[in-house]
Amino acid sequence: MKRKGFFLVLEGIDGSGTTTIGRMLESELKSKGINAHYTFEPTFGPVGSLIKNILSRRVVMNSGDRKELFDQKSVALLFAADRLDHIKNEIEPLLGKGFVVISDRYKYSSYAYQSLFAKESWVYEINRFAIDPDLLLFLDVDIKTGLKRVGIRGNVKEIYEKADLLRKVRKNYLRDIRKYRYARIIDAGKMLDEVYLEARSLLFERLIEYGFKVQVN
Ligand code: TMP
Numbered sequence: 001m002k003r004k005g006f007f008l009v010l011e012g013i014d015g016s017g018t019t020t021i022g023r024m025l026e027s028e029l030k031s032k033g034i035n036a037h038y039t040f041e042p043t044f045g046p047v048g049s050l051i052k053n054i055l056s057r058r059v060v061m062n063s064g065d066r067k068e069l070f071d072q073k074s075v076a077l078l079f080a081a082d083r084l085d086h087i088k089n090e091i092e093p094l095l096g097k098g099f100v101v102i103s104d105r106y107k108y109s110s111y112a113y114q115s116l117f118a119k120e121s122w123v124y125e126i127n128r129f130a131i132d133p134d135l136l137l138f139l140d141v142d143i144k145t146g147l148k149r150v151g152i153r154g155n156v157k158e159i160y161e162k163a164d165l166l167r168k169v170r171k172n173y174l175r176d177i178r179k180y181r182y183a184r185i186i187d188a189g190k191m192l193d194e195v196y197l198e199a200r201s202l203l204f205e206r207l208i209e210y211g212f213k214v215q216v217n
Pocket residue numbers: 014041042055079105106107109110111113114158160161
């Protein structure tokens with residue numbers, strides 16, 4: 001069954017600009033009178049908050065001499081659980097009301113990041129119930145640019161923000177992304193306004209195809 005709303009997903013390595021672009025798209029759509037909702041993963045929900053704590057090393061371990069912060073396969077399960085809750089309680093209800101839902105990260109993050117620590121087929125399996133988006137935009141930046149932007153942001157350094165790891169993540173993304181008919185790759189190393197215009201044009205084109213009345217100018 002064709003859904004009423006439109007589901008856009010933005011993906012990329014850390015520092016690729018998914019948050020900035022997602023928020024800009026939401027704001028422009030709203031200014032054009034379209035119901036739009038920006039959301040993100042990990043979410044603000046109970047599981048998402050736990051994940052954020054694990055990623056920023058805030059979880060206190062009281063079991064003596066653990067070498068690892070947290071088991072990575074368990075993290076993969078947490079991401080999948082957070083996602084199912086996100087879909088059921090936020091994404092699907094809004095799609096049902098005809099909203100354009102913009103998710104900053106989704107199951108493709110799990111495929112790209114968690115498959116570094118677990119078998120890829122298992123990561124697919126635990127995300128089996130996550131619905132496909134109508135459009136997936138991959139914001140592609142090189143590792144140096146991504147890490148530089150993350151550094152500028154000045155947040156607590158998270159566990160995946162390392163060059164060697166992100167290099168593999170980007171490779172995973174690029175390998176996967178071409179498999180999906182609904183995916184497009186954007187060169188996100190360019191200036192923000194250029195990246196935005198490209199994302200906007202790909203989204204608007206698709207929205208019009210889906211019957212949304214969007215004024216392009
Ligand atoms: P953020 O920086 O966009 O808030 O994302 C937090 C980190 O979580 C980022 O390094 C990517 C990672 N991540 C995964 O590893 N798997 C996932 O499924 C998601 C949604 C994010």
